[in-house]
Amino acid sequence: MPELPEVETTVRGLTPFLEGQRLVAVTTFRPDLRRPFPADLAQRLTGATVTSLSRRAKYGIVSTDRDDHMIFHLGMSGRWRTEGGEAGKHDHLLLETGAGHRLFLHDPRRFGSVDLVNGDPLALFPAFVTLGPEPLADDFDAAYLARALAGRRAPIKAMLLDQAIVAGLGNIYVCEALNLAKISPLKPAADVPRAKLAPLVHAIKAVLTAAIAAGGSTLRDFLSPEGDLGYFAKDWRVYGREDEACECGGTIVRTIQSGRSTFHCPKCQR
DNA sequence: CCGTGGTCCTGGGAGC
DNA sequence: TGCTCCCAGGACCACG
Numbered sequence: 001m002p003e004l005p006e007v008e009t010t011v012r013g014l015t016p017f018l019e020g021q022r023l024v025a026v027t028t029f030r031p032d033l034r035r036p037f038p039a040d041l042a043q044r045l046t047g048a049t050v051t052s053l054s055r056r057a058k059y060g061i062v063s064t065d066r067d068d069h070m071i072f073h074l075g076m077s078g079r080w081r082t083e084g085g086e087a088g089k090h091d092h093l094l095l096e097t098g099a100g101h102r103l104f105l106h107d108p109r110r111f112g113s114v115d116l117v118n119g120d121p122l123a124l125f126p127a128f129v130t131l132g133p134e135p136l137a138d139d140f141d142a143a144y145l146a147r148a149l150a151g152r153r154a155p156i157k158a159m160l161l162d163q164a165i166v167a168g169l170g171n172i173y174v175c176e177a178l179n180l181a182k183i184s185p186l187k188p189a190a191d192v193p194r195a196k197l198a199p200l201v202h203a204i205k206a207v208l209t210a211a212i213a214a215g216g217s218t219l220r221d222f223l224s225p226e227g228d229l230g231y232f233a234k235d236w237r238v239y240g241r242e243d244e245a246c247e248c249g250g251t252i253v254r255t256i257q258s259g260r261s262t263f264h265c266p267k268c269q270r
Numbered sequence: 271c272c273g274t275g276g277t278c279c280t281g282g283g284a285g286c
Numbered sequence: 287t288g289c290t291c292c293c294a295g296g297a298c299c300a301c302g
Binding site for chain 1: 272273274275276278279280281
């Protein structure tokens with residue numbers, strides 16, 4: 001499931017194929033993913049030159065010299081295919097560059113999305129306006145988290161999944177960070193001791209940084225932009241490890257919170 | 271405002 | 287072998 005590290009890896013992987021390149025053809029193979037593609041997507045991108053690629057939360061942004069910004073979300077099974085060839089069943093969008101590269105947006109479950117904004121996307125794209133800070137940025141710190149969680153009775157896990165609190169975490173890295181920081185995912189957010197917030201912030205930054213360094217971890221679906229099947233993360237601390245031993249010697253349990261699986265160790269996470 | 275739960279979508283694994 | 291069932295997940299919306 002592409003979370004922040006996978007999107008970051010994707011953006012970095014796409015950059016050499018797209019930055020400075022003219023888009024000579026843009027093709028959609030169906031009308032929609034989760035939502036319709038912008039009706040004028042191909043018309044507006046064709047002939048434009050890509051000036052930069054960036055990321056906000058779990059979204060990738062491809063910016064052009066027309067001040068158009070294509071914003072993609074990979075959902076749970078999306079990836080960019082850079083090995084070229086012809087469009088397959090689950091290829092839904094194709095970008096062809098002046099250098100001859102053919103980049104397919106491949107998304108079997110179609111949980112992803114593609115939007116197009118003219119002008120500053122951070123100010124104009126609705127989903128960006130309400131986002132909290134980037135977890136790897138300096139303004140995401142213990143003081144911020146203390147303010148954001150004050151009075152909140154929802155479990156800390158739910159709060160960390162809330163993109164308005166912090167932008168880019170998903171189920172896997174929230175479980176991992178909470179285990180590393182030795183905090184129970186079930187604990188009401190406001191009841192997490194103030195002294196544990198700095199370790200929590202540190203843990204979040206650590207798991208994300210490690211995952212980016214590893215090239216973005218993955219479940220079955222994610223492939224790197226280079227198209228290889230690399231980096232299948234086997235080194236999660238708790239995620240997907242029900243009944244296995246935690247580092248502390250306890251046994252990892254799986255519970256359901258808000259309909260989603262949570263993995264944690266009741267012995268060291270309190 | 272807050273918290274929770276349903277919904278979208280489809281591939282893949284489990285179970286019969 | 288082939289069928290059915292159910293789960294995975296982020297974002298968004300409706301509800302109490």
